[in-house]
Amino acid sequence: MEFRAKRGDFLATLYWTQGVVERRNTMPILANVLIEASKSDVRLTATDLEVGVRGRLDAEVSGEGTITVNAKKLYEIVREAPEETLQLKRLENDWLEVKSGKSVFKIVGMEAREFPQFPKFEKEQLSTVPANLLREMIEQTIFSVSVDETRYSLNGVFVEEAGSGKIRMVATDGHRLALIEREIGSLNLDKGVILPRKGLAEVRKLLEGGGDGVVSMGFKENMGLIVKDDVELFMRLIEGDFPDYTKVIPKDNTQVVRIEKDELLHALRRVSILSSERYKGIKMELKQGQLSISASNPDLGEAVEEIDMDYQGKSLVVGFNARYLLDVLAVLETGGEVEISFKDALSPSLLKKGGDDGYLYVVMPMRL
Structure with a gap:
């Protein structure tokens, strides 16, 4: 295997492998990137068995072949290469030689036969999706995914028609x-x-700065595939049943507050400075024409901020984890109003973005 490629193209394609390769080293080959040189192009593949990515780039191929080498080290070498042209050549005993200008690197590799197969999808199995809408959907849900690995079915985002x-x-x-x-x-x-x-975090990265283009997306058995330009990203779907989420969406929250999103976001940021580091507890007190946000911490002190607004309901005091409110306000588009509806101090509250019927956020209260 031997080929010449532009450093910029090679680095851009290699970039996508960096977030995917296995860090824990359970199988040494999963820390590697698979390099496949064919007639007119080169493909780079990385996987941790749960998520995988494959990118292609144009190259002058003088010898076809495959090899796998450490993805992180190869990326660092290519990033620091002095010239714009790279020459890569497979040597005996699965070593890879990388030449750029007067620099020569020889990296220990592993045989490509042991590298996991990339799943095959037919074109008919893929649907075309607007990139900007898919990115918005991921950004506005992924922060709510559970990080508790014992609740496996909550470790991802549920997608349905x-x-x-x-x-x-x-x-x-x-x-x-x-x-x-x-x-x-x-x-x-x-x-x-x-x-x-x-997988979705990698898709979000792939869609950043993508503008109004489209991506292809499809599912087969326990795999999902997303294709954008020359990059394909697959992920293994999480097995298990997602809970019936419709049961937790409140239907009878009658105390409704409308408030400028940015005003609420900045007030919460300021007040939560003095909330407890671990629980970030803040108190929201609704009164006629006013919302009062406060935090009290015996070790640090207390903070209070009042916001004038149009509220004519009954008085109510509800405790929240400020982080849960800050997370959602940070991903909603800037400007405009949010609508928060309450029932009482112990029931979940519902947050919606003004003028957007397609988004809602439920947050449980907290005893303070």
């Missing part, structure tokens, strides 16, 4: 729930699937 060409994404960790619905066309799903958080 909602009819009329709409797709719904739901994530919850038991303390809060984010739900978004957007018209992006059918994904040919017979039933809902759970996409792992790591």
Whole structure:
């Protein structure tokens, strides 16, 4: 195997492998990137068996072949290479030689035969999806995914068809729930699937700065695939049943507050400075025409901020983990109002973005 490639192209393609390769080293080959040189292009693949990525780049191939080498070290070498042209050549005993200008690197590699296979998808199994809507759906749900590995079915985002060409994404960790619905066309799903958080984090990275383009997306058995330009990303779906989220969405919250999103976000940030580091507890007190946000910590002190607003309901005091409110306010588009509806101090509250019927966020109160 031997080929020449532009440093910039090689580095850009290699970049996608960095977040995917296995860090824990349970299988040494999973820390490697698979390099496949064929007639006119080179493909780079990395996987941790749960998430995988494959990118292609143009190259002058003088000898076809395959090899795997450490993904992190290869990335560092290519990033620091002095010239714009790289020459890569496979040597005996699975070593890889990288030349750039007067620099020569020889890296220990492993035979490609042991590298896991990339799943095959037919073109008919893929649907076209607007990149900006998919990115918005991921950003506005992924922060609610549970990090508790004992609750395996909550470690991802639930995706299902909602009819009329709409797709719904739901994530919850038991303390809060984010739900978004957007018209992006059918994904040919017979039933809902759970996409792992790591896979979606890589998809979000892939879609950053993508503008108004489209991506291809499809599902087969226990795999999901997303293709954007020359990069393919697959992920193993989480097995198990996602809980019935419709039961936790409040239907009878009658105390409604409308407030400028940015004003609430900044007030919460200021007040939560003096809340406890671990629980971030803050108190929201609703009064006629006013919302009072306060935090009290015997070790640090106390903070209070009052916001004038149009509220004519009865007085109510509710405790929250400030982080749960800050997380959702940070991912909603800047500007505009949010609507928060309450029932009482012990029932879940419902937050919606003004003018957006396709998004809701449920947050459990906290005893203070």
